Amino acid sequence: MQLYYVPGACSLAPHIAIREAGLDVKLNKVAFGAERRTEDGRDFYSVNPQGAVPTLELDSGDVLTENAVLLQYIAAQAPNAGLAPSDGMARWRLLEALNFIATELHKSFSPLFRNPAPEVREAQIKLIQGRFKLLEGKLGDKAYLMGDSFTVADAYAFVMFFWSRNFQIDLSATPKLTAYFQRVMARPAVQQTLKEEGLPTS
Numbered sequence: 001m002q003l004y005y006v007p008g009a010c011s012l013a014p015h016i017a018i019r020e021a022g023l024d025v026k027l028n029k030v031a032f033g034a035e036r037r038t039e040d041g042r043d044f045y046s047v048n049p050q051g052a053v054p055t056l057e058l059d060s061g062d063v064l065t066e067n068a069v070l071l072q073y074i075a076a077q078a079p080n081a082g083l084a085p086s087d088g089m090a091r092w093r094l095l096e097a098l099n100f101i102a103t104e105l106h107k108s109f110s111p112l113f114r115n116p117a118p119e120v121r122e123a124q125i126k127l128i129q130g131r132f133k134l135l136e137g138k139l140g141d142k143a144y145l146m147g148d149s150f151t152v153a154d155a156y157a158f159v160m161f162f163w164s165r166n167f168q169i170d171l172s173a174t175p176k177l178t179a180y181f182q183r184v185m186a187r188p189a190v191q192q193t194l195k196e197e198g199l200p201t202s
């Protein structure tokens with residue numbers, strides 16, 4: 001399979017999941033500029049008409065989009081890696097977490113990427129901090145969002161932490177969450193992924 005990504009974008013989540021799962025992947029870095037080009041010089045819109053990463057091209061030629069779906073697909077390719085509980089209430093909790101991160105957290109960051117006016121930025125950051133408080137409530141005293149084991153929900157949540165540092169969002173009101181993000185960052189597969197994308201590893 002081939003993962004189309006932009007360093008440090010939300011495509012970091014499936015990249016981490018692939019490394020955690022130990023799956024083979026071809027990485028294809030997309031350049032976002034006036035045009036969107038794949039690393040091998042193709043028009044990215046011809047791969048994904050939305051022009052968004054992450055995009056996963058399967059060996060069959062099928063193209064999958066939507067982060068929460070890619071993450072479940074990747075987890076399903078390596079069931080022994082335990083990246084997604086497949087039955088019982090745990091399965092629904094994972095889907096709940098993925099949807100929460102996609103719709104309540106990820107999309108709350110979007111305005112910050114568009115250089116908003118200071119008052120818009122401030123309001124958006126307050127909103128994100130409130131969402132982080134809710135995420136911390138879901139985490140509770142567990143090591144990872146789903147319990148003792150790392151899942152694809154943790155890979156996705158970690159991207160939000162990464163962005164919060166880039167946007168200098170104060171996380172001091174959510175200390176358990178901050179410690180959890182550091183725990184995720186220390187994982188060998190996460191370190192490997194950060195290095196592969198040329199991103200800071202600490």
Ligand SMILES: N[C@@H](CCC(=O)N[C@@H](CS)C(=O)NCC(=O)O)C(=O)O
Pocket residue numbers: 009010011050051052053054065066067068102
């Ligand atoms: N609905 C998509 C959205 C993905 C998304 O927002 N990707 C961003 C990078 S983090 C992107 O490629 N934005 C460029 C664009 O949408 O034009 C998903 O959940 O995967």
